[in-house]
Amino acid sequence: MSDMALPATPNQPRLSLAGHWVSQILLPVAFAAVVLGLWEGLVRWYQVPEVILPPPSVIGARIVSAWPFLLQHSLPTAIEATVGFLIAAAFGIVLSVVLVYSRWAYVALYPNVVFFQLIPKIALAPLFIVWLGIGSSSRLAFSVFIAFFPVVISTLTGLNSTPPDMLRLCKALTAKSWQVFLSVRFPYALPHIFSGLKVAVTFAIIGVIVGEFITAQAGLGYLVLFASSQAETPLILAAIAMLCVVGLVLYGIVAGAERLILKRYGH
Amino acid sequence: MISLRGVRKTYASPAGPVEAVAGVSFDIKEGEFVSILGPSGCGKSTLLMMLAGLEHASAGTIEVAGEPLTGPRRDAGLVFQDATLLPWLSARDNVLFPIKMMRLEREKYVARAEELLRSVGLGDFMDKRPRELSGGMRQRVALCRSLIHEPSIMLMDEPFSALDAITRDEMALVLLDLWARHRKTGVFITHSIREAVLLSDRVLVMTRRPAVVVADVAIPFARPRDESIQDTPEFNAIVAQLRGMIEHSIKAAA
Ligand SMILES: Nc1ncnc2c1ncn2[C@@H]1O[C@H](COP(=O)(O)OP(=O)(O)OP(=O)(O)O)[C@@H](O)[C@H]1O
């Protein structure tokens, strides 16, 4: 599972504390700049056709020229991904709680959850179009469908991670199970839940994009498909750059919420 | 008084039934501190869980003050090998945790929690979270937590086993002092013979699984005690006697 927002682990090389922020930000930015520079230089040197690979400067220019257009298509993608993520998160957490508290539901459902987790869910996208049409509801449903499993799996792991002695103590104190849930099990699960949510938010975006590829009405996925049908490679890459921004912003919001909450409930 | 009569516990496992405790009978008097010594895996924790009402005996009876024990008893204070504190709560709130779980009024117990923490030398650490405390400090918080709801019995399962030797000796004295103040009935599981003799009125020796009690040794030192009794010949004689019994019981079972 993704742990990208965890603080540097001890076995990573330590950078001196004074240069910490500078190096943490400057170094990756400098590296990216070098890669972009090389890209620009090589593409120009070898005169690679723009249709194959335009240089970054051309993509940048395309972003500027197509800005209103890009923005107009980013909005539905961002909104659908956000709503899909929120529904998947709520639904996934609630289902996990049901599975943890109902032995019967657990036995009946958990193996099926694992089964769905393992199959390539992308392949089911066309079915959602068949069932729900080409409107946003089918994209939303598909996005929920693929974002939901990582939430369930990680929430279940989290809810089962309470030390057994802690549960014994609660039982000895005749705590009600809602008390144990609110005061012990759920807070213990939070770090796991957030690692699931961070995966889910990227999955939610993938779900929407795949939906847009198929339904082809609006959104960045549609734009990528449209631009490729016109062999407009700079526009494809401009749309992908927008997609990266949307993804980073959504991920950043979840990671930020994680930081805030784990400050209080972290271990 | 707590009376155990012919108490057995058999767990079901995939490899067939596992008999953990095989017919144990003894009494614990009000205010008595009893230690239980026995080889690893012999069923000591199982016995303690039965005393807490968290496991049912497969056979036999456990009576508390003449009443059969049928479910979890709220008047027990539990201490485990790991402190099992909630990482996001301060030392004070961890001590008050049982009050919350028992749905009692927090305000009535705050002063008691602080008093308990001060009595184990944590007066300056009440607002610290577990990760800011050392292992010994965390276990002191756990001891305070077990006493907050004024239980009538403390049930301790190897509470100092995860600590280093020096901290461990220190903790035994903290417990000796705490027990002298509160005078609860105490059941203390340990692998350390010296710890058992220092703290207890009686030491029970159990055999290998399935466990039975093979010896019940009274420890005659007067209370209040302090660490100096550990240097007396009587102390060392009892330790040697118990060590002999344990070695004998292990050989006999093998
Ligand atoms: N819930 C359980 N289900 C099945 N077997 C169990 C269960 N709990 C304990 N046992 C088995 O019962 C035996 C006694 O376990 P117990 O934990 O009571 O021993 P112990 O004396 O406390 O050991 P240790 O000194 O290692 O703490 C062991 O063989 C253990 O594997």
Ligand SMILES: [Mg+2]
């Ligand atoms: Mg044990």
